[in-house]
Each structure stands twice: as structure tokens, then as C-alpha cells.
Amino acid sequence: MASEFDIIRKYFTRAAPSAVLGVGDDCALVRPDPGMLLAVSTDMLIAGTHFFPDADPAKLGHKALAVNLSDLAAMGAGPRWATLAIALPKADEKWIADFAQGFFRLAARFEVELIGGDTTRGPLAVSITVMGEVPVELALKRDAALAGDDVWLSGATGEAALALAHLKGRVKLEGAALEACLTRLHTPEPRVDLGVRLRGLGRSAIDVSDGLLADLGHILEASRVGAELAWDKLPRARAIAECPDKALAENCLLAGGDDYELVFTASKLKRAQIEAVGRDLEIPLALVGAVVPGDPAVRLRDAKGKLVSSPRKGFDHFA
Ligand code: ADP
Ligand code: MG
Numbered sequence: 334m335a336s337e338f339d340i341i342r343k344y345f346t347r348a349a350p351s352a353v354l355g356v357g358d359d360c361a362l363v364r365p366d367p368g369m370l371l372a373v374s375t376d377m378l379i380a381g382t383h384f385f386p387d388a389d390p391a392k393l394g395h396k397a398l399a400v401n402l403s404d405l406a407a408m409g410a411g412p413r414w415a416t417l418a419i420a421l422p423k424a425d426e427k428w429i430a431d432f433a434q435g436f437f438r439l440a441a442r443f444e445v446e447l448i449g450g451d452t453t454r455g456p457l458a459v460s461i462t463v464m465g466e467v468p469v470e471l472a473l474k475r476d477a478a479l480a481g482d483d484v485w486l487s488g489a490t491g492e493a494a495l496a497l498a499h500l501k502g503r504v505k506l507e508g509a510a511l512e513a514c515l516t517r518l519h520t521p522e523p524r525v526d527l528g529v530r531l532r533g534l535g536r537s538a539i540d541v542s543d544g545l546l547a548d549l550g551h552i553l554e555a556s557r558v559g560a561e562l563a564w565d566k567l568p569r570a571r572a573i574a575e576c577p578d579k580a581l582a583e584n585c586l587l588a589g590g591d592d593y594e595l596v597f598t599a600s601k602l603k604r605a606q607i608e609a610v611g612r613d614l615e616i617p618l619a620l621v622g623a624v625v626p627g628d629p630a631v632r633l634r635d636a637k638g639k640l641v642s643s644p645r646k647g648f649d650h651f652a
Contacts, residue, residue, distance in 0.1 A: 335424045344433040349446035361448035369466035372410035380457035392519040394435030399523045401463040403593040406528030407540040409473040410465035420455035473538035478556035482598035484622040489568035492517040494589025510572035521593040530610045538597035544588035553629035562622035564633045
């Protein structure tokens, strides 16, 4: 059977030309570019909590890295390096090879280098730390939203949560809608290029991992402002718009989570530039509301300006 060292050598050791030192020593050594801050983020995925224990390993490798890259994007940071801590119940080489393939395929797309990690036996879990760079002063922090800012959302929310509802038997999706939702759930696309392009355009940003309302709420709390969202302007993917269970679809849209879209605020003066970025990257960017003075709450208004009562909360990991 493969030893820990065989596994590291065979599956997790790749050239890391932009690092001073990669896998193989006590530490990796990296040198951020001059004028750049190092942006560091960790996300852990546990079997049975964040993914099904029988999850496709290639998709898991993709998703574990994608959710981390999403955090860098939400900071306006461009990814550079990653470390990978993985606990495996057994040394199933086919599983590890597939996991590594999913991980490295996404890593290659964004030129992320794996420079270290830890490999141990235990209940299946994956923890990745990503390191990226953002120019000093241009990080898109949560506490920078100002009353009067526009609120923008990339893509659309809700499909990943709808896929999960399908897998749990709470709704029955079919055909293209099912495919679209499963893709969103299992192989999310981190908005890396968008995050980098929002430097100097966006004022604050967050990625939607716990649900649109909950994550926007984090910006509002940090910035001590409120927000009003236009209910009719929230982008709805086809599967959400056509879902027979309206209450479920609405809940997924507002509070589903696992979307990895970016919600960000920006000065009204940046509208044309932001629209140009969306066209350039071919990412739909929707102007969904405004930052307002007052309590850190999100109010939804219909087309006539009437309040829509929908005080749904995002997924709370400890609820
Ligand atoms: P140590 O005993 O110093 O923690 P390890 O034996 O755990 O070292 O790891 C040896 C080398 O392999 C280190 O450079 C470590 O960063 C790297 N490494 C271990 N596991 C992984 C992994 N899953 N992915 C990438 N690098 C890894
Ligand atoms: Mg170790």
C-alpha cells in the first residue's frame, strides 16, 4: 500500500516555478511581488457536512480549491499559491489521483501553485489555504460600503441550493435545469478575474457562500449601513424561475448559499466601468439595489416600492 510519502510525491508534488521553494522541505518559501499585500484564506470541507462522503473525487478537488479562490476574488486578490491538508480514511490511489486531477485542472486555469500541505489518515476532510496578492490600498474589504453605493451581484444565486434540495428529495428537477443546478453545486466557478478587475471600482465585496442576504449582511454589519434590494431585479436562473415550488426557489435565491458569486458595492460613478468589465469578462453583472443609511438590515422592495416581507436568514453553521 502507498505510504504517506509515496502519495505526496506521486500526486501532490508539482513544479512551483513562481515560489522560491515548493513541496518537500519543512516550509515553502514565497515572495510576494513588490507593492503587493499577501492575501491568505482557508476553507475546510468535511465529508458528511460539506459534501457527501461518496462525492466524485475530481469534482471535490475542484470545489475545495474553488471555494478558496472565491474568497481571494472577494478581496480583489489574484491567486498565486495554495497548501492542501487532506485526511483520508484509506490510501485509495484511484480516488487520490482523481481528486488531484480535479484540483490541478482548476489550479492550472488560474496559475495557482501547490506549495505544501499535510497528508494524514482520518475521516475524509480537505482543508486548503490559498495565498494571493492584492495591491496595498485596493483590497475589497467588507467594512468599506458607503450609503449611496450601488449593490451589484455577479451571475445568479440559488441553483446550488436547489440542486441540494433535489438530492435530498425535497423537489424534483429534470433535464437541463437539473444539469445546470448540479454543475453549480459540484463544480462552482470562482469569480477570480472579476475580483481582480474590481480593484479600484468596487468599494466592498463578499462571495456568496452562505446565502445572498446573509453574506450581504456581513458587509452591512462591518460597514454599519443598510441596503435595499429590488426584488424584481434579482437575477433568476431558469431553474429558479421555473421551479414549481415557489417558496423553495425564493429561499434558495435569497438564502441558499454555495453560490460563489460576488456581491459588491460601488460608487454610482463607476456604473459604466463596471458594466464594461461584465461585458469584457462575459459575466452577467446585475445592479440589484443600493446601500442606505441605518440598521445593517436588507430590505427587499417590489417594483412599486412596497416592502416585500422576506426576512429569511442564511445557513448558520452552528444553528
Ligand atoms: P512535516 O513532517 O515537516 O510536516 P510532511 O512529511 O508532512 O512534513 O510533508 C513533507 C512535505 O510534503 C512538506 O513540504 C509538505 O508541505 C508537503 N505535503 C504534505 N502533504 C501534502 C499535500 N497533501 N499536498 C501538498 N504538499 C504536501
Ligand atoms: Mg506534516
